[in-house]
Amino acid sequence: MEPVRNTNATLVDLLDRILDKGLVIYADVVVSVAGVPLIGVNLRAALAGMETMLKYGVMVDWDEKSRAWEREHRQEKQVS
Amino acid sequence: MLDANKPEVVAANEEKAESKNEGRYLYCIADSGKRVDLGKIGLDGKEVYTIPSGALCAVVHNCPSEPYKSEDNEVVKRWVITHEKVVEVAWERFGAVLPLGFDTIIKGEEDKSPEENIKNWLKEEYPNLKEKMDKIRGKAEYGVQIFWDPKFIADEIGKTNGEIKKLNQDIKSKPKGMAYMLKQKLENLLKKEMEEKADLYFKDFYARIKKCVDEIKVEKTKRNEKKPMLMNLSCLVDKEKSKELGEELEKIYSEEGFAVRFTGPWPPYSFVAFG
Amino acid sequence: MNMIDIDTDNLKHGVLGLVIALVEVIRDALKIQAFKRMEGGSLKEDELERLGQALMDLDKAIEQIKQEQGITQAVQSVRDGLDSIVDDVLDKMINPERWREEVGQKQVKRL
Numbered sequence: 136m137e138p139v140r141n142t143n144a145t146l147v148d149l150l151d152r153i154l155d156k157g158l159v160i161y162a163d164v165v166v167s168v169a170g171v172p173l174i175g176v177n178l179r180a181a182l183a184g185m186e187t188m189l190k191y192g193v194m195v196d197w198d199e200k201s202r203a204w205e206r207e208h209r210q211e212k213q214v215s
Numbered sequence: 216m217l218d219a220n221k222p223e224v225v226a227a228n229e230e231k232a233e234s235k236n237e238g239r240y241l242y243c244i245a246d247s248g249k250r251v252d253l254g255k256i257g258l259d260g261k262e263v264y265t266i267p268s269g270a271l272c273a274v275v276h277n278c279p280s281e282p283y284k285s286e287d288n289e290v291v292k293r294w295v296i297t298h299e300k301v302v303e304v305a306w307e308r309f310g311a312v313l314p315l316g317f318d319t320i321i322k323g324e325e326d327k328s329p330e331e332n333i334k335n336w337l338k339e340e341y342p343n344l345k346e347k348m349d350k351i352r353g354k355a356e357y358g359v360q361i362f363w364d365p366k367f368i369a370d371e372i373g374k375t376n377g378e379i380k381k382l383n384q385d386i387k388s389k390p391k392g393m394a395y396m397l398k399q400k401l402e403n404l405l406k407k408e409m410e411e412k413a414d415l416y417f418k419d420f421y422a423r424i425k426k427c428v429d430e431i432k433v434e435k436t437k438r439n440e441k442k443p444m445l446m447n448l449s450c451l452v453d454k455e456k457s458k459e460l461g462e463e464l465e466k467i468y469s470e471e472g473f474a475v476r477f478t479g480p481w482p483p484y485s486f487v488a489f490g
Numbered sequence: 491m492n493m494i495d496i497d498t499d500n501l502k503h504g505v506l507g508l509v510i511a512l513v514e515v516i517r518d519a520l521k522i523q524a525f526k527r528m529e530g531g532s533l534k535e536d537e538l539e540r541l542g543q544a545l546m547d548l549d550k551a552i553e554q555i556k557q558e559q560g561i562t563q564a565v566q567s568v569r570d571g572l573d574s575i576v577d578d579v580l581d582k583m584i585n586p587e588r589w590r591e592e593v594g595q596k597q598v599k600r601l
Contacts, residue, residue: 138479175291
């Protein structure tokens with residue numbers, strides 16, 4: 136299985152890292168972001184949701200798998 | 216008439232230019248002691264360059280000393296993608312980087328320029344930074360998310376659990392009110408069984424994945440009713456070994472009722488944060 | 491940061507959504523209590539039958555209000571928001587490290 140790298144499909148993953156993580160600097164000389172509306176909050180909210188994941192092909196594979204499984208089982212039921 | 220060469224005028228102009236550039240936007244710390252220009256690849260086309268100290272350097276661009284902010288999602292998206300691109304360019308160029316989160320800006324003070332502040336900070340934190348750099352050199356971060364199909368798992372449980380099979384039968388035969396109460400019972404029992412199963416699967420997958428990676432961080436799972444997330448991991452893996460991880464994930468993906476999302480390689484955002 | 495998304499376009503709509511969301515929470519608590527009594531074995535079959543019927547009727551009534559007032563989505567939003575807050579608090583209780591880290595970060599930014 137190859138890791139997915141394309142920007143559109145992994146924007147949410149990028150945001151999770153770039154907005155919440157990374158090296159933290161404990162120093163007076165860091166410009167404060169306190170009081171500024173959380174940057175990226177709207178973008179994240181816009182990206183949340185199943186539709187987005189489907190759109191970027193994440194669940195397509197799985198839906199196909201479930202449908203295939205269903206088809207198989209329907210056949211089994213018919214045979215018995 | 217204003218003489219552009221008069222000291223007062225020159226000073227005023229310099230001050231204006233200064234205020235536009237009194238901050239340094241910090242992208243990452245890189246594994247190099249060289250002063251290098253990386254080109255106009257920064258946010259809004261800014262020139263990115265390094266500020267070295269010892270064998271490490273800060274990768275920065277000049278900016279006003281206030282945070283970047285915008286209501287426009289497209290703008291934020293572009294900035295975020297650009298930030299990531301710069302970190303990756305530095306990663307490629309210098310071999311190893313400690314990435315910073317978005318919008319970390321170092322300012323100057325009355326008696327110290329932002330450069331000085333950065334150099335001082337690099338000096339102070341040098342041993343800590345070097346240790347982190349050694350830890351992540353040659354490695355990359357990968358995201359692993361495993362989803363499960365509750366319907367499928369519930370079916371499996373329904374087929375094998377005797378008590379649940381009996382409840383299903385009773386529900387069909389008893390009067391409505393009673394059936395309703397029994398349905399409650401069934402749902403509770405099923406929920407308990409599913410939680411236990413989820414726990415077992417979690418532990419199993421975790422152990423299998425741990426064997427293929429150097430370090431794991433368990434992240435919060437995201438809410439999604441239709442296809443719940445069983446686990447959300449950030450993994451630090453030697454670049455050479457990422458194939459092993461891919462193969463193990465392939466095995467998990469091919470199991471009935473599960474789907475895997477594998478992203479990366481990322482700069483090691485999750486493994487440089489504290490300490 | 492968690493926010494409960496209440497539809498404030500129509501204030502009545504928003505308040506009703508909140509009220510029904512809370513009614514649902516109470517109903518769920520009632521169900522749990524009823525279930526406990528059933529498991530405890532203190533109820534006879536006909537009592538169980540009546541209890542079940544009553545709860546079913548309550549379910550139907552709530553569904554009817556939601557449909558008639560068109561607030562099904564609003565109610566879901568409130569409940570999702572509540573769930574999210576509870577999850578967050580529980581996470582922090584189970585993993586105090588995470589809370590400390592978050593507080594630490596906020597302090598850094600305020601310096």
